[in-house]
Amino acid sequence: MYLQLDGRGPLYDQLTRALKASILDGRIAAGTQLPPTRELAQELEISRTTVLTAYEQLRAEGFIDGRVGSGSFVSQLQTRPPVHHDRTDIDAPSRYAQRVREVCNWDIPRLHRGLRYNLEYGYPMINPTLNNAWGRELARAAAYTRLNSLEAAGLSVLRKQTCDYLARRRGVQAQPDDVLIVSGTQQAINLTARVLVNEGDPVVLEEPHYFLAHQALVAHGARLVAVRTDEHGLVCDELPAQAPRLIYVTPSHHFPSGAVLSMQRRLDLLHYAEQHQCWILEDDYDGEFRYDAHPLAALRSLDEQDRVIYVGTFSKVMFGGLRLAYMVMPAALRSDFLGAKYLGDMACPVIEQAALARFMEDGGFERHLRMARKELKARREAVIAGLKEHARDRVEITDTPAGMHLVAWLHGYDAPRCQALIAHAAEYGLGLHPMAPLYLHTPERQGLLLGYCGLSVNELREAMRLFGQCLDHMELA
Amino acid sequence: MYLQLDGRGPLYDQLTRALKASILDGRIAAGTQLPPTRELAQELEISRTTVLTAYEQLRAEGFIDGRVGSGSFVSQLQTRPPVHHDRTDIDAPSRYAQRVREVCNWDIPRLHRGLRYNLEYGYPMINPTLNNAWGRELARAAAYTRLNSLEAAGLSVLRKQTCDYLARRRGVQAQPDDVLIVSGTQQAINLTARVLVNEGDPVVLEEPHYFLAHQALVAHGARLVAVRTDEHGLVCDELPAQAPRLIYVTPSHHFPSGAVLSMQRRLDLLHYAEQHQCWILEDDYDGEFRYDAHPLAALRSLDEQDRVIYVGTFSKVMFGGLRLAYMVMPAALRSDFLGAKYLGDMACPVIEQAALARFMEDGGFERHLRMARKELKARREAVIAGLKEHARDRVEITDTPAGMHLVAWLHGYDAPRCQALIAHAAEYGLGLHPMAPLYLHTPERQGLLLGYCGLSVNELREAMRLFGQCLDHMELA
Numbered sequence: 007m008y009l010q011l012d013g014r015g016p017l018y019d020q021l022t023r024a025l026k027a028s029i030l031d032g033r034i035a036a037g038t039q040l041p042p043t044r045e046l047a048q049e050l051e052i053s054r055t056t057v058l059t060a061y062e063q064l065r066a067e068g069f070i071d072g073r074v075g076s077g078s079f080v081s082q083l084q085t086r087p088p089v090h091h092d093r094t095d096i097d098a099p100s101r102y103a104q105r106v107r108e109v110c111n112w113d114i115p116r117l118h119r120g121l122r123y124n125l126e127y128g129y130p131m132i133n134p135t136l137n138n139a140w141g142r143e144l145a146r147a148a149a150y151t152r153l154n155s156l157e158a159a160g161l162s163v164l165r166k167q168t169c170d171y172l173a174r175r176r177g178v179q180a181q182p183d184d185v186l187i188v189s190g191t192q193q194a195i196n197l198t199a200r201v202l203v204n205e206g207d208p209v210v211l212e213e214p215h216y217f218l219a220h221q222a223l224v225a226h227g228a229r230l231v232a233v234r235t236d237e238h239g240l241v242c243d244e245l246p247a248q249a250p251r252l253i254y255v256t257p258s259h260h261f262p263s264g265a266v267l268s269m270q271r272r273l274d275l276l277h278y279a280e281q282h283q284c285w286i287l288e289d290d291y292d293g294e295f296r297y298d299a300h301p302l303a304a305l306r307s308l309d310e311q312d313r314v315i316y317v318g319t320f321s322k323v324m325f326g327g328l329r330l331a332y333m334v335m336p337a338a339l340r341s342d343f344l345g346a347k348y349l350g351d352m353a354c355p356v357i358e359q360a361a362l363a364r365f366m367e368d369g370g371f372e373r374h375l376r377m378a379r380k381e382l383k384a385r386r387e388a389v390i391a392g393l394k395e396h397a398r399d400r401v402e403i404t405d406t407p408a409g410m411h412l413v414a415w416l417h418g419y420d421a422p423r424c425q426a427l428i429a430h431a432a433e434y435g436l437g438l439h440p441m442a443p444l445y446l447h448t449p450e451r452q453g454l455l456l457g458y459c460g461l462s463v464n465e466l467r468e469a470m471r472l473f474g475q476c477l478d479h480m481e482l483a
Numbered sequence: 484m485y486l487q488l489d490g491r492g493p494l495y496d497q498l499t500r501a502l503k504a505s506i507l508d509g510r511i512a513a514g515t516q517l518p519p520t521r522e523l524a525q526e527l528e529i530s531r532t533t534v535l536t537a538y539e540q541l542r543a544e545g546f547i548d549g550r551v552g553s554g555s556f557v558s559q560l561q562t563r564p565p566v567h568h569d570r571t572d573i574d575a576p577s578r579y580a581q582r583v584r585e586v587c588n589w590d591i592p593r594l595h596r597g598l599r600y601n602l603e604y605g606y607p608m609i610n611p612t613l614n615n616a617w618g619r620e621l622a623r624a625a626a627y628t629r630l631n632s633l634e635a636a637g638l639s640v641l642r643k644q645t646c647d648y649l650a651r652r653r654g655v656q657a658q659p660d661d662v663l664i665v666s667g668t669q670q671a672i673n674l675t676a677r678v679l680v681n682e683g684d685p686v687v688l689e690e691p692h693y694f695l696a697h698q699a700l701v702a703h704g705a706r707l708v709a710v711r712t713d714e715h716g717l718v719c720d721e722l723p724a725q726a727p728r729l730i731y732v733t734p735s736h737h738f739p740s741g742a743v744l745s746m747q748r749r750l751d752l753l754h755y756a757e758q759h760q761c762w763i764l765e766d767d768y769d770g771e772f773r774y775d776a777h778p779l780a781a782l783r784s785l786d787e788q789d790r791v792i793y794v795g796t797f798s799k800v801m802f803g804g805l806r807l808a809y810m811v812m813p814a815a816l817r818s819d820f821l822g823a824k825y826l827g828d829m830a831c832p833v834i835e836q837a838a839l840a841r842f843m844e845d846g847g848f849e850r851h852l853r854m855a856r857k858e859l860k861a862r863r864e865a866v867i868a869g870l871k872e873h874a875r876d877r878v879e880i881t882d883t884p885a886g887m888h889l890v891a892w893l894h895g896y897d898a899p900r901c902q903a904l905i906a907h908a909a910e911y912g913l914g915l916h917p918m919a920p921l922y923l924h925t926p927e928r929q930g931l932l933l934g935y936c937g938l939s940v941n942e943l944r945e946a947m948r949l950f951g952q953c954l955d956h957m958e959l960a
Contacts, residue, residue, distance in 0.1 A: 015651050023654070030785070067779050068746030083747055086754050088788065099819045103678045106822035132630055141625030144834065148618030153609055153802035174492055177500070189666065193828040201580045222826045269545030270560055277563050302544050308507070311565065325630035327833025342576045345583035349699045351670040355832055356804030357621065 009050065017052055018059040025060060029069050029080055040070060040078040101205070102225060109221040123469035124437030127262070127411045127457030130322050131378060131385075139370065140324075140361070147361035158348040160187025160332070161359035167366040168332045176293055177303030178316060178334060186333045186343050187354050191291060194317040194333050195219050197350070198252065198287050199226040201342045208250040212240050214444035216261045216289065219254055228252075232446035235260055237404070239267030242274040249282035257305045258293040262413050262444055262455050264406035272305055279313045285336070286314045294323055294375055297383040297407040312336045320362060322410075323375055330358060382410060388463045389456060392470020400477050401454075413441060415453040424452040427480050436472045486527065494529055495536040502537060506546050506557055517547060517555040578682070579702060586698040600946035601914030604739070604888045604934030607799050608855060608862075616847065617801070617838070624838035635825040637664025637809070638836035644843040645809045653770055654780030655793060655811060663810045663820050664831050668768060671794040671810050672696050674827070675729065675764050676703040678819045685727040689717050691921035693738045693766065696731055705729075709923035712737055714881070716744030719751040726759035734782045735770040739890050739921055739932050741883035749782055756790045762813070763791045771800055771852055774860040774884040789813045797839060799887075800852055807835060859887060865940045866933060869947020877954050878931075890918060892930040901929040904957050913949045 009028065011020040028034040040046070043061060047054040061078050064070045070078045098104070159165065165182035172178040188194045195218075203209060205227030211220060213232035223230060231250060234241045239260045245253075255275070257267035267275070279286050288305045296302070306316035316334035324330075335343045347353070365371045389412055393401060401414040416424060424440055431438045441453035458466055486505065488497040505511040517523070520538060524531040538555050541547045547555045575581070636642065642659035649655040665671045672695075680686060682704030688697060690709035700707060708727060711718045716737045722730075732752070734744035744752070756763050765782045773779070783793035793811035798804075812820045824830070842848045866889055870878060878891040893901060901917055908915045918930035935943055 019651070019654070026780075066775070081746065083750060085750055089754075089757050099678050099816065100681050100684075102681075103819040103823065106819060106826060110818075110822040110825065130631065137625050137628070137630065140630075140834075141622035144625055145618035145622035148614050148621055151614070151804070153614065153617075153804050154607065156803050174496075177496075189828040189832075192826070196827055201576050204577050204579075207577075218826070225822075225826050269558065273560060273562055277566075280566050298543070303503075326633050327628065327630050327830075329828065329830065329832045339576065341587075342580040342583060345587040345702075346580065348587065349583060349669070349695070349702050350673050351666040351806065351828075353804075353806065355666075355806045355835060357617075358832060358835075 011050075018056045018063070021050070021052070021056060021060040022063045025064055026067075026069060029064075029083070030085060032085065034080055036080050036082045038080045040080065042077070101227065105225045105227060109224050121432065121437040122435035123461060123465055123472065125454075125456045125458065125469060126437055126439055126460065127455050128326075128459075130324070130326055130410070131382060131459045132325060133374060133378060133381075136325065136374065139374075140365075143361040143365050143370070144357060147357050147364060151357050151360045153356065155356050156353045158344050158353050159183075160185065160354060161356060161363060164359045164363040164366075165332075167363045171366060171371075172304075172318070172334070176290065176318070177307040179307070180316075180334045184334050184337070184340070186335055186347060187359060188331050188333060188347065189329045189351070189354055190321050191289060191317055191319045191331045192218060192222065193350075194315075194331055195222045195254070195287070195289070196226075197333070197343055197346050198285075198315055199223055199228065200346045200350075201339060202252050202285055203228050204251075207252075208246070208248065210245065210250045210253040211446065212255060212260060213446055214262060214441060214449070215254070215446070216256065216291070217444055219289065220446070223254070230446055235263060235265060237265050238271055239265045240271060240275065242271050242278060245275075245278050250284050252285050252287055253279065254287045254289065255305070256289050256291060258290050258302050259296075259406060259408045261289075261291065262411060262441065263404050264409060264411075264413065265404070266302060266406060266408075267305070272308055275305070276309055276311065276313070280311045284313075285339075288314050288316045290316060290318045292322060292409045293318065295379055295382055295409050297379065297386070306334055312338065315339070323371075323378065324362075328358065328362075330354060330362060382459065383407075384463050385458045385461070385466055386412070388466040389458045389470060392467055392473070396470050396474025397477055398474075410459040411455060411457045413453050414456055415441075415451055419452040421448075421452060423480065424454075426483070427476060428454075430479055430483075431473065431476045434472050434476060436469055436476065438473070438476075488527075495533045495540070498527070498529070498533060498537040499540045502541055503544075503546060506541075506560070507562060509562065511557055513557050513559045515557045517557065519554070578704065582702045582704060586701050598909065598914040599912035600938060600942055600949065602931075602933045602935065602946060603914055603916055603937065604932050605803075605936075607801070607803055607887070608859060608936045609802060610851060610855060610858075613802065613851065616851075617842075620838040620842050620847070621834060624834050624841060628834050628837045630833065632833050633830045635821050635830050636660075637662065637831060638833060638840060641836045641840040641843075642809075644840045648843060648848075649781075649793075649795070649811070653767065653795070654784040656784070657793075657811045661811050661814070661817070663812055663824060664836060665808050665810055665824065666806045666828070666831055667798050667808045668766060668794055668796045669695060669699065670827075671792075671808055672699045672731070672764070672766070673703075674810070674820055674823050675762075675792055675794075676700055676705065677823045677827075678816060679729050679762055680705050681728075684729075685723070685725065687722065687727045687730040688923065689732060689737060690923055691739055691918060691926070692731070692923070693733065693768070694921055696766065697923070700731070707923055712740060712742060714740075714742050715748055716742045717748060717752065719748050719755060722752075722755050727761050729762050729764055730756065731764045731766065732782070733766050733768060735767050735779050736773075736883060736885045738766075738768065739888060739918065740881050741886060741888075741890065742881070743779060743883060743885075744782070749785055752782070753786055753788065753790070757788045761790075762816075765791050765793045767793060767795045769799060769886045770795065772856055772859055772886050774856065774863070783811055789815065792816070800848075800855065801839075805835065805839075807831060807839060859936065860884075861940050862935045862938070862943055863889070865943040866935045866947060869944055869950070873947050873951025874954055875951075887936040888932060888934045890930050891933055892918075892928055896929040898929060900957065901931075903960070904953055905931075907956055907960075908950065908953045911949050911953060913946055913953065915950070915953075 009024040043054050043057040047057045071081050072079050165185040168185050169180050208231050209228040210231045212235045233244050306314040319331040321328045404413050428438045439455045486501040520531050520534040524534045548558050549556045642662040645662050646657050686705040687708045689712045708723050710721050783791040796808040881890050905915045916932045
């Protein structure tokens, strides 16, 4: 009998696959007796054991009947000819997936491949000493962690450390039971949408806003309402008359403008939420990174009505691939969040959590944080100095002594000219990123989101010099 | 001025909190000049620096105006009296959360606290040598991993290793681009529901079935249709005439009965899916653990229409707290799954993935697997021997040489009597778990789900002896 072995994996697997294929496509008809193992072994010049193993496997899978010795016969398997459909309708996914298709663009722009200086926002700075320090923490944690423990809320030692940290650094008083450990801010936004938002429910966003929150909320089917921000953050007087389900805000350092929500506005926002009986999601994505006084106390710390869902992240402070963040849940929603987390992915990985708890307890986390803050401050100053020297009055910086990025507003640029600038910069190996995608509506002015986290001070100096050249070029163009 | 310091954290924080509280509740009126720092320092018997720091913080947060020296005045903050609502309606969460409330029960049954022998299903066996071996892998991986890398699909080296493993052990031919690394089977089930199921869409489950799949699908709003299973697994002739969106099956080892889906039924199921243009979610949750021949080839390996979403888990093989599993995605759904994963939590933690890829490449994973299989086989045999000796003809075991659990059907038990048995066993320190919750409809017979993963051979012997005593007791009762 003709059998084509495909040469992948062990010989008995190849033989099993070949025989299966022949049986399924009818080349070996049902009822046929397979050749005795010795015979087939000789024919294929392989060991008899190999053939025996293959037959045994086929028998186990119901392809052949009969016992070794009494002969092996191909089972009566009823195979049917394939039905032919056009796939269009079955491939139509859920409404959720359809919305994901609308917001997600999977082609990484060719433009930003292999740039020398990419001022992209999002990646935390890498502390070169962190790899080994963290590796030691992980190994240490692995040694004593109960590997099977699955606490939906998160490891209690980490929740405890998180509470101490929040009280100390963010003025947030929380108990470990209020804390939920999640796989990054993105999951926090998702769980919040899951727990609070039905398809079509209105949700308020800042304009401009964090694009991944926008995308996640759209995917969930939220009806987005963008509310203007100014130098004091969200303009609370312009909150909609109709009550939204949820308000997503970044009070300590508005993303991306950097505006700090003023105390009066904080009180107004809390009052609005109370009046309209809606919830506030406070994304404190970089509250750790203020370079002047102490970080501002979180909105949550002023919340007496227990309407603020507070989110902070460890990934931004440590490294992007860590995927750990934390939420402070209002008491009324606690069991809903726990249920959504548990049914969603049960719990976060246990060893990371144990290692991080220990890292925080030992003060390694704070040391790392101080170091990161110092370095980020230097990078930030390099960008500002570079802009002053090379971009001069052609850009306007909205400036808060905080964070991992800056916004440079371009004077006298419209959208096409901004795109031209970005394209030109890419030719110089400089990665610039427009503000426009961070708006729900068309913005009235053009700007650039400058993430300075990923480049060293010297790289940033050079990047700013290049930026100046690009602006010069655009004036000539 | 009267200030109550709460003694939590640094002194300046306590002072800041105390002043804030007084300002917010109006005890210190807007416009009031705060006492000079030196004066307040003397009054409270604390250092002047502490007071200066507190004032600085209050100024930064907009609680007071004016510069140090010229005096500090309480800002004109408009605070409003709290509105009073009954919270009932705002606390009504999304429909998703309401369904979660229906399926999730958060009171861990007192019954199963502190049992000597808990035959609970779900926790993988712990290999005592794994802690250190895995710790070394993590430390090693941390040293060379790009800590910021965020691949939504999962680390490519791990996807490559997964493909090799699937081809070698499960007969599944997949390319790294077909693979999505997820945070456990639970997330795989969720993403599948997300991508395919709208509220109200029919989804087919086996009866009985894996309870967490049931709960997750209910939470998503799926309309569940339970189809009977027998000793050959899902009874395909009884699949509904109306096309479901999705069919959730456990073909290689039906959960919980252990039945292996026969080859004919596999072909019938694939044909049904093709005819009705629906998708199949193949949960191969313990395909690794067969103690006779090689594991059966996966349903996915027979799937020529690319309708099977295959899910396998690393957590079951390694340890529960790992939270890593993998999906093989049909080409038509690939970008939808990637989008849902990315917007859901962006990606799985990077170091774990790197460590696991290395562990698989070095053969440590296979070694661990062999060892686990050997040990589980011994435990399984201990349970069966124990049941034969102590439970005798009072129970019937559905027996496949596979997996991490058994089902023991109880002769002549109704639901209340089964509960009485479980309650009595708990008094003996023996944790028994009923089959009833694994059914959508009321089952016609009572049984117990015996998970033997968490106990040693000797513990299992003792547990079975106790079980026998409990059965004796029930006969006298």
